[in-house]
Amino acid sequence: MAEKRTDRALDRTELIKQTTLELAQELGFTKLSIEAVAARAGVGKHTIYRRWPSKGALFLDALLPADAQALDIPNTGDIEADLRTQTYAAVDLLGRPPFGPLYQALLGEAQHDPSVAAALNERFIGPQAQRVRARLKLAQRQGQVAPELDLDLAFAILSGPLYFQFLIAQEIVTHGYIDRVFSALFAGMRPSP
Incomplete structure (x- = not known):
């Protein structure tokens, strides 16, 4: 009996998350509400609030599942080729609806809700930064980048122009733009001859 109840709860949770994404695409994040999600999903508001403390937390879980790779x-x-390949994949994901506009809305919500910002950092941004730093550290040991390179600063310099283009300029981040960023960045990261 407990297994059946657990399955029903998981199904309901997935239904709520899917409904959240659908409504966010239709209405935009600012017009999304717990009430609208509850009504469309056919559940009570208390069912949603038992799982998520806020609209932002629900939206984050719907957009970035915990098991997302x-x-x-x-x-x-080749560190430059490897990071370029990973960055191409990231901007390709951000460039196609619905993920790009929804991720942009999530980043906006993170500016106003510290719990959403913390969860976003813990589940997505932090792990990505760790992967990049680990790959740069390996490149340092292999002599591909300068041994004195500040890896935290390198990550900030790598990601900053991309987020600027995506969030501030609100322009499409192209592979050509990535190539220009990487050319400038790696010119300064290479070890001295």
């Missing part, structure tokens, strides 16, 4: 970084032995 991170954007992996290949290891071909």
